[in-house]
Amino acid sequence: MTDRRATFRALHHTGRPLLLPNAWDHASAAALAARGHPAVGTTSLGVAAAAGRPDGTASTAAETLALARRLARLPVLLTVDVEAGFSDDPAEVAGYVAELAGLGVVGINLEDGRADGTLADPGCVAEKIAAVRAAVPDLFVNARTDTWWLGVADPLAQTLVRARAYRAAGADGIFVPGTVDLTTLRLLTERIDAPVNALYQPGGPGLDDLGAAGVARVSTGSLLFRAALGAALAAVDAVHGQAGTAPVGLPSYAEVQDLVPADGA
Template sequence: MSDRFAAFRALHRPGRPLLLPNAWDHASAAALAAAGHPAIGTTSLGVAAAHGLPDGTAATGAQNLALARLLAPLPVLLTVDVEAGFSDDPAEVAAYVAELAGLGVVGINIEDGRADGRLADRELTAAKVAAVKAAVPGLFVNARTDAWWLGVADPLDQALARGRAYLAAGADGIFAPGVTAPEDVRALVAELAAPLNLLHRPGGPGPAELGRLGVARVSTGSLLFRAALAAAVGLADAIRGGAADPLPDVPSYARVQALSTERPSLG
């Protein structure tokens, strides 16, 4: 695990950020791996929605484990979104993450946003981070603060205080989805002095521009999953309406079949 941890951490280069696409099932992860992405994350919304469950409510612990088992043979470094750890007991969170690590997972996202729209207690989230790092030192813990995502007052001050607490607890990086102002990004990079992960937002700055602000990782979050849904419904509607099939470069049946049968490992 230590070599894989080092390899994953090395992909977090401030100024040259890792683009981390997020998958929701074996086919999406395998296709992204085949396209040459060295690391892939999971999307909690995509995993939850694919199973008919709500996101952010600690409902998909078993589904995440099952998906990690499916993705383990793929030739990528895998990080898993564990929401808030599926428990408020740090020991239970650590045991769950240790099980993921045993499957070959190299990193996790753990968040401080709650389903009721509030931020979790900062010390509780820090305790979860500390318990995970004590149980699995060779795992990249990306601690997410939802200060912007939930629209709290003074999000920069909140994010800085929480980021410092999570880093002190052992987090390897900080994820701040929703931040858009360049001055806020610069402040997070300078004050936290740790790999900063931001969320790609259509119409917003791309990885190169975010890299110039010092960002080390850019995630797609649920965007690919939602785009796939839109493409599927759009094509079905076009066929129903009698329009010429507006097909993009769709993979063949044989290619998709191969994604499920060719399972090389990283070694």
């Protein structure tokens, strides 16, 4: 297990950043693994929406754990989005993450944004990070700060303050979704002494430009899940309109069947 976590950690480097696609169920993760991605993350929005629950409300701890149990059998390094840890008690967060680690998970994403649109106290988040670090020392803890995501005042200053606190508590990486401005990202990567994770935005900079700005990891977040929903609606609209053409890249029945273990476990 330590070797797998070390391998995942080594994927975070400047230059060509790690592209981390985010899955929401077994089929999506298996398809991404089959496409050759060395690591796959989960998306909390996709997991929550698939379960009929709202995202970011600490209501999908059981669903997230069950999904991790299924995905752990795939030939891919797995990191899990645990929202804010599904608890404000650092010991409970650490216990939950230790359970994930026991399944083979190599990393987590832990955020400081709250469901009410505010940021959690950085000291509280740091306590959670420290508890997780103590429980699973070699797990990759990606600390997400929602300063830009929530549109707070002076996001750069707040991001740097929070990044320092989270790093001091033991975070391995800092995730700053909501900005793809290359000048801003370059400042962040210069001032944060850890791999910086950016959220890809359609129409924004590509991997080469993000890498040139010092970004070490690029996540797709909920993009793939939302794209899948959009493709489903487009496909049914085509049927309704009797367009008669299959969507480009549509997997066959047999190809989808091949993503599932033969024993169905």
